[in-house]
Amino acid sequence: MTLVRERRHQEPLTLSIPPLIYHGTAFSVASSSSSSPETSPIQTLNDLEKLSVLGQGSGGTVYKTRHRRTKTLYALKVLRPNLNTTVTVEADILKRIESSFIIKCYAVFVSLYDLCFVMELMEKGSLHDALLAQQVFSEPMVSSLANRILQGLRYLQKMGIVHGDIKPSNLLINKKGEVKIADFGASRIVAGGDYGSNGTCAYMSPERVDLEKWGFGGEVGFAGDVWSLGVVVLECYIGRYPLTKVGDKPDWATLFCAICCNEKVDIPVSCSLEFRDFVGRCLEKDWRKRDTVEELLRHSFVKNR
Numbered sequence: 641m642t643l644v645r646e647r648r649h650q651e652p653l654t655l656s657i658p659p660l661i662y663h664g665t666a667f668s669v670a671s672s673s674s675s676s677p678e679t680s681p682i683q684t685l686n687d688l689e690k691l692s693v694l695g696q697g698s699g700g701t702v703y704k705t706r707h708r709r710t711k712t713l714y715a716l717k718v719l720r721p722n723l724n725t726t727v728t729v730e731a732d733i734l735k736r737i738e739s740s741f742i743i744k745c746y747a748v749f750v751s752l753y754d755l756c757f758v759m760e761l762m763e764k765g766s767l768h769d770a771l772l773a774q775q776v777f778s779e780p781m782v783s784s785l786a787n788r789i790l791q792g793l794r795y796l797q798k799m800g801i802v803h804g805d806i807k808p809s810n811l812l813i814n815k816k817g818e819v820k821i822a823d824f825g826a827s828r829i830v831a832g833g834d835y836g837s838n839g840t841c842a843y844m845s846p847e848r849v850d851l852e853k854w855g856f857g858g859e860v861g862f863a864g865d866v867w868s869l870g871v872v873v874l875e876c877y878i879g880r881y882p883l884t885k886v887g888d889k890p891d892w893a894t895l896f897c898a899i900c901c902n903e904k905v906d907i908p909v910s911c912s913l914e915f916r917d918f919v920g921r922c923l924e925k926d927w928r929k930r931d932t933v934e935e936l937l938r939h940s941f942v943k944n945r
């Protein structure tokens with residue numbers, strides 16, 4: 641399991657990107673009936689021209705594209721589904737979502753060979769990239785980031801959706817500097833109590849890593865997203881993955897101990913009491929005692945941000 645993720649492939653466009661010639665079926669999602677250029681429906685993938693590669697995920701590639709007629713820019717995520725992937729769940733979830741705290745998906749195109757999501761372009765890349773470039777975030781920045789993620793999680797929770805993979809590379813930033821939740825590849829609609837084991841180990845909660853010790857129950861999936869939020873905000877503040885020590889081997893055993901066994905997370909002395917308390921509530925090992933999204937939204941660290 642990789643703890644420290646490699647920087648995404650973000651090199652400028654080369655001539656080798658294949659053009660978009662598409663014969664699959666399409667369905668529009670969210671508010672595609674709106675007439676504003678930002679939300680105008682894309683009839684076919686052939687309406688878009690590829691400009692560059694924005695990044696690479698485990699299941700596919702994300703391209704920067706431009707609508708040939710309107711010149712609007714979009715991100716296009718091309719996934720190659722196989723029997724083990726959950727991309728149809730991702731498409732199903734994206735169809736339902738309409739929130740300013742979550743990345744917007746304008747259309748999904750399906751064929752035998754791939755699944756393409758036409759998404760809002762987040763010009764400033766991911767929080768992972770920002771961390772690599774900026775090293776650390778100030779407390780006020782972390783506070784407004786936490787507020788936005790919590791509002792996104794509140795929306796998802798109301799829709800019965802557990803994100804399941806909150807981490808810096810799934811939090812994207814637009815040109816206004818707004819952070820939005822992306823990538824529903826590990827997500828679940830939990831109406832039936834179903835909760836999968838996909839996701840990124842380093843950000844997983846104790847109850848997902850060690851089922852026997854920390855137990856598991858109906859609503860618990862939402863608590864896992866809260867834990868991941870706690871890891872992300874602390875990582876933004878200290879500029880590195882916070883649950884292990886500098887020099888620790890980023891392997892499964894180290895992570896397991898860090899997440900499930902270590903008594904206390906090292907929180908820098910420079911943190912305000914409010915921040916310390918907020919992180920402590922997110923990183924409570926017992927999910928039954930962990931604060932909920934609603935409780936955290938009322939916490940003084942994020943309130944009114």
Ligand SMILES: Nc1ncnc2c1ncn2[C@@H]1O[C@H](COP(=O)(O)OP(=O)(O)OP(=O)(O)O)[C@@H](O)[C@H]1O
Nearest residue numbers: 694695696697698702715759760761762766809823
């Ligand atoms: N809408 C978008 N706008 C701008 N860049 C994006 C967008 N979506 C994804 N990216 C970039 O592409 C990268 C890959 O995204 P993708 O969702 O495929 O994988 P990931 O979440 O980074 O990794 P994994 O699939 O392994 O969890 C992101 O890290 C980000 O840098």
